[in-house]
Amino acid sequence: MSHYQLKDGVAVIVLDNPPVNALALALRLRLADAVHSALNDPEANAVVLTGAGRGFCGGGDITEFDLPALSQAPTLMALFSLIERSPKPVVAALHGNALGGGLELALACHARVAQSKTQVGLPEVHLGLVPGAGGTQRLPRLVGPELALNLVLQGRTCSAQSLSESGLFDRLTDAAPLDSAVQLARELAAEVARGRSLKRAGELTPKLPNAQAFFAYARATAKAQSRGLPAPVACVDCVEYSVTLPFQEGLDREFDTFWRLRGTPEFAGLRHAFLAERKASEVAGLPTEAKPRPVERTVVIGGGTMGSGIAMSLANAGLPVTMIEREQPALDRGLASVRDTYLGALKKGRLSEQQFEQRVALINGALDYEAVKEADLVIEAVFEDLDIKRQVFEQLDAAARPGALLATNTSMLDVNRIAAFTNRPEDVIGLHFFSPAHVMKLLEVVRGERTSPAVLATAMNLARRIGKTAVVSGVCEGFIGNRMLQPYLMQAGLLLDEGALPHQIDRAIEKWGMAMGPFRVSDMAGNDLGAKIREQRLAEQPDLVYSRSFDTIVAIGRSGQKVGRGWYDYVPGQRAPVPSEEVIAAVVAESERLGLKRRAISDEEIVDRLLLALVNEGAKILEEGIAQRASDVDVVYTAGYGFPRWRGGPMFEADQRGLGDVLATMQRFSDGPAYQRCADFWRPAGLLCRLAGQGQSFATFNHSELS
Incomplete structure (x- = not known):
């Protein structure tokens, strides 16, 4: 998990935990032992940390984030403190990736040498977290609070070369960085021998004129852009601690913030989405001898x-x-x-x-x-x-x-x-x-x-x-994403018939977290395209029930954004769509044609009907073996359909809610206007019933159990 060797008076410690050298407990234990060995080795005047394989370190092990191992000694905070306080110079040699905890490890060293193409960053905000091992405290002291906040808040990765003037790196090289890092370690050891102090990030004082106004503006901006997610604002708070509090107190506040965010539903959803994307690349049943063919032309x-x-x-x-x-x-x-x-x-x-x-x-x-x-x-x-x-x-x-x-x-x-x-x-x-x-x-x-x-x-x-x-x-009409989209759109239309309006439905589901509501999506894709899909589906399944409002909108020439008229009016130079009186009149007229008395429909009912239409169809897709696993369905929707990533995906959201509650809510919806054939639409998938009856979840489902 880590290797130790002496190289001309420099102890070289290699992180080795494939594939990304994640700082799991086993690696932390080995790394702590190796650092102690170097500190106690009279022949070692300095230390270099480097990574085996394709990168330095990809950060903490996310699979441990809900396990006791996360807080078992040595913690990252204790390990990095050991390195920073070392009387012998410790130099990080970076290549490939140095992300999250990997970059925080490098920040705790006394110097950093990087191969120029190394990708560095603190992406924790994308998991609903803040850096939790000193990143928000050491980085501002090395590169300044403004750049540090930008890197932490955006969570973006960038090349070491692009940060060459930031003060983050002591040396950049186009070659492998180890030899340069060993040379720098020897130079620092010689300086220490002459009485010069090491550069410890925690001992530096970050300076920022008008800090109070700067952070107030940054916090307001983060709050406005984060759609209620707690992590972005917390990132601003933590970087502000680096300027306003002593180093150790800032570390404590950062860790407390990290620990608090780790317990939020936003972290649970984002963590699931992250792991689901990694899992999706694993193809069940693909023979190991199936090698990719070359693709160049x-x-x-x-x-x-x-x-x-x-x-x-x-x-x-x-x-x-x-x-x-x-x-x-x-x-x-x-x-x-x-x-x-x-x-x-x-x-x-x-x-x-x-x-x-x-x-x-x-x-x-x-x-x-x-x-x-x-x-x-x-x-x-x-x-x-x-x-x-x-x-x-x-x-x-x-x-x-x-x-x-x-x-x-x-x-x-x-x-x-x-x-x-x-x-x-x-x-x-x-x-x-x-x-x-x-x-x-x-x-x-x-x-x-x-x-x-x-x-x-x-x-x-x-x-x-x-x-x-x-x-x-697998092969079916619409595959995973578009197949699930059809019942979602069907419910959106039926809600119109019963009393809702397009802008109310869109507003409700967007407030819940979807990037765009169903009617804005339809306008963007083209309502005429949707009409063709409905025509094809109804030809094969005549019992399907769509609101006729969909066809009315197309018939009156409202094809969508491309013609400036769809479910909304689109005013040149104005980004926001405008609710259309013509559309509202057409929707109300359709309710009258059906003999329905329009009723007030709550945002909660709108969200439930749209979401559970996705969930039930997703369960059918799993039962049929069209998707390999429930998390694959979630990836389709978070990566391609604007489903809020922090909610994890429709199947994860159903698990969080509880499948028993999902079934009970669907049962309530099965009693509605006769023309909608509600009992047929809301008939739950067999898999959904089975999992709920056994107290299980989509997360535990394995399709092989059905065979």
Whole structure:
């Protein structure tokens, strides 16, 4: 777990706890022993701490955060104090990542040497926490309170090179940092021998003019932007302690704050979301011998909004892309869209000139399938029509080389049927990107019934390469995300019929935490697109009940944001949508047509009906084996559908609420207007009933138990 060796008078201690050298209890014990050994070794004049493998240290072990091990000796606070108070110089040699507790460990050392590309940061705020081992107290003393607050509050990672002038690092190197760190350790030891004091962060005094006004403004800003989450404001408080309190008192306040936040529901949800994303990359039943195929040359069929976004996702990872369209004007529009997007990023400072030129150069256009012949991966992103996709895949089957991956970006259609259009269904897979594809993190990887393990492994590897959060789904209408979205939208419409209005429904669910309510989402996606999906679903399932208000809105030309009129009016130059009197009149008229007396509907009922519609459909998806695990369903919704990350996801939220209460609430909703067929809609999934009856949760569910 840690290694100790003497190198010309310098004790080199190597952190070794794969994969990220997390500071779990076992590593803390070994590290404390190694530090004591160095301090007691008469031949060791200095100490260097470094990490084995790909990085220095990824921080605390999040899996221990609700276990007694978190507070067992040596705690991080005690260990870092031991290092900081060492009479012998301790130098951190950083490479790869130094995040969270890993950076806090480096801050406790007397000097830091970093490879210039090392990624550093204190991301605890993204878990609903503050740094809990001195980060908010030592960092301001080294780089100043303003920069420290920016790093802590945003929780962002950045390269060591970008902080070269901050005072955080004593030396930067393009090479491996160990030799430079050992040399610096020897120099510091010589200075100590001459009577010079070591630089201990805790002994420095941070200075900030007008500190009271600065922190008051920062606190107000954090409160306004955090939507009620406690961690951002707590981060401001803790950095302020570094300026206003003695070091040890600041440490104590920071730790108390960390411990308090660790018990909040926000931390529980964010921790679940973090661990769920890590778990989602593990594909159940994938043979170990299934190795990813190389992907270097790519083709995207279609240059529309989705196709150009997918092309940029690939180019952003350094992959050359050929974007194919049928006609020159469409291809020109697609390439212009790519260039304009990159140009906007350049103007905002998100890309350098070199990056701009490189990425634009990686994306080329074509009007034929010649590029398909040499491609390792082809992604189809054409109109959502099965006949059109048939034409595309028949051409791909004829043109693509053996072993090339043929992927469809369909959001609703049957991947197995699409695969059957080829003579190589084992090479066909669904890659459902979310729009805008170059921005959204979620990628649903849809495994067809004949998709080969090697193709699935290649898709998951590609997802990591292009920076996507991948979730494996089986084949069904809408896969995981869009299948669950349909009952959610159905309930939103039925709430309109009974007495709610679009802006009330959106406001209620957004106040609860969703990024956007169902009607704002519909306007953004296009209400005409929603109409096509409803038409397809009703053709196959005529018993489904949607509010006719959906079709009324489309019939009167309110297609959404793209035309400035949808469920809302969109005023040029005004960001907020405006409730529409025309829409309100149409909604009220539909209630009258149904013979319903409109009633007052509480925000609580709105949230419950929308949320539990998601939960029940998610339970059916799990029972059918479409999703591998409940946490995968949660990842789809937190990463792709605006579900509040701090609530963990719909299935986690149901567990927190209690499945018995979920069933009881659904039972209440099953008694409603006759035309809605409420008893059918709210009939609970068998899995939900079974888990509730056994006092279990979605978190404990394993699909193999059903077989």
